Amino acid sequence: MIHVTNLEKEYLLVKRDPGLRGAFKSLFNRKYEKKTAVKGVSFHIQRGEMVGYIGSNGAGKSTTIKMLTGILTPSSGEVKVNGIIPYKQRKENAKQIGAVFGQRTQLFWDIPVRESFDLLKEIYEVPEEQFNETMELFTDVLQLDALLGIPVRQLSLGQKMRCELAAAFIHRPEVVYLDEPTIGLDVAVKVKIRKFIRDMNEKWGTTVLLTTHDMQDIEEICSRIIIIDQGTILYDGGLNEIKERFSAKREVHFELDQMQPFALPEPLRHLADWRLEEGESMNKAIVSFSNDQIKGSDVIAEVLKENKITDLSIQDPKIETIIEEIYNQGL
Numbered sequence: 001m002i003h004v005t006n007l008e009k010e011y012l013l014v015k016r017d018p019g020l021r022g023a024f025k026s027l028f029n030r031k032y033e034k035k036t037a038v039k040g041v042s043f044h045i046q047r048g049e050m051v052g053y054i055g056s057n058g059a060g061k062s063t064t065i066k067m068l069t070g071i072l073t074p075s076s077g078e079v080k081v082n083g084i085i086p087y088k089q090r091k092e093n094a095k096q097i098g099a100v101f102g103q104r105t106q107l108f109w110d111i112p113v114r115e116s117f118d119l120l121k122e123i124y125e126v127p128e129e130q131f132n133e134t135m136e137l138f139t140d141v142l143q144l145d146a147l148l149g150i151p152v153r154q155l156s157l158g159q160k161m162r163c164e165l166a167a168a169f170i171h172r173p174e175v176v177y178l179d180e181p182t183i184g185l186d187v188a189v190k191v192k193i194r195k196f197i198r199d200m201n202e203k204w205g206t207t208v209l210l211t212t213h214d215m216q217d218i219e220e221i222c223s224r225i226i227i228i229d230q231g232t233i234l235y236d237g238g239l240n241e242i243k244e245r246f247s248a249k250r251e252v253h254f255e256l257d258q259m260q261p262f263a264l265p266e267p268l269r270h271l272a273d274w275r276l277e278e279g280e281s282m283n284k285a286i287v288s289f290s291n292d293q294i295k296g297s298d299v300i301a302e303v304l305k306e307n308k309i310t311d312l313s314i315q316d317p318k319i320e321t322i323i324e325e326i327y328n329q330g331l
């Protein structure tokens with residue numbers, strides 16, 4: 001569905017000396033500097049896959065997505081979405097994709113949401129019956145009923161984002177690009193949005209490329225991640241595989257009675273680290289260890305022998321921690 005081969009994008013930046021004099025000079029004698037935002041990126045995404053495209057600020061995510069949507073022309077390399085070259089066939093590409101770009105809206109600011117959807121229906125030439133059926137479904141799943149009569153500018157961020165999501169899927173596109181679809185939203189709306197994306201993927205087999213800094217989005221939506229750093233791909237593979245690869249780092253969280261001190265038993269001293277998290281009524285001792293050196297059950301057994309524990313839980317490594325480690329140490 002999405003084929004990207006050796007994709008590159010260079011931006012030309014105007015080089016300017018500091019100060020007013022520099023600004024004035026650059027008006028007449030422009031010097032340019034090249035900035036390669038995407039360097040030789042290749043990946044293939046199958047129809048119906050939901051892939052997380054992640055990386056730190058400035059890694060090159062938005063630049064890639066802009067090339068996939070046809071907004072930007074690549075400096076070199078190839079990009080094809082469902083057989084279409086986006087920057088050459090912008091209209092055809094626009095018909096088969098949907099997009100949510102964080103804070104920007106594709107809805108019409110001053111008119112009621114319902115009328116924005118009616119306009120999108122005309123733009124995408126959605127058949128009447130299909131449109132009504134889709135609207136009914138979205139109204140139900142995203143609880144849009146009360147919002148349809150309100151102009152977008154009067155909606156809260158969460159309400160607006162629910163409408164944006166509906167607008168991205170209204171014409172049942174083949175591919176949807178989601179750039180930070182849950183940014184700034186409360187947990188309840190995030191849950192609703194993640195479920196909606198999963199449901200649409202299941203119902204229509206929509207291919208989804210998701211950019212987010214919220215790792216919970218990734219964990220709940222994607223089974224594959226592509227990690228980009230400084231314009232090049234660091235990792236492309238299963239979310240579970242990478243978690244397993246790094247599952248060397250596991251943690252057991254032991255809840256202690258406030259009055260009880262914690263001691264790491266002797267057999268664990270060279271195999272595990274621990275730290276204390278202090279709370280109002282409860283302290284928590286967090287013991288971290290390498291799965292390939294000792295089993296979680298042995299850690300628990302040893303700790304229970306010497307400490308009074310009220311509760312415990314085993315935590316898998318968080319994907320943020322994993323990504324930070326890949327950034328720092330490589331794969």
Ligand SMILES: Nc1ncnc2c1ncn2[C@@H]1O[C@H](COP(=O)(O)OP(=O)(O)OP(=O)(O)O)[C@@H](O)[C@H]1O
Pocket residue numbers: 011012013035036037055056057058059060061062063064
């Ligand atoms: N229009 C532009 N002109 C010049 N440089 C740009 C332009 N857009 C982006 N860049 C630069 O290209 C690099 C990649 O930017 P990009 O927006 O693709 O990153 P990103 O991964 O989407 O970051 P973020 O998570 O902050 O949105 C950055 O160094 C950025 O400063």
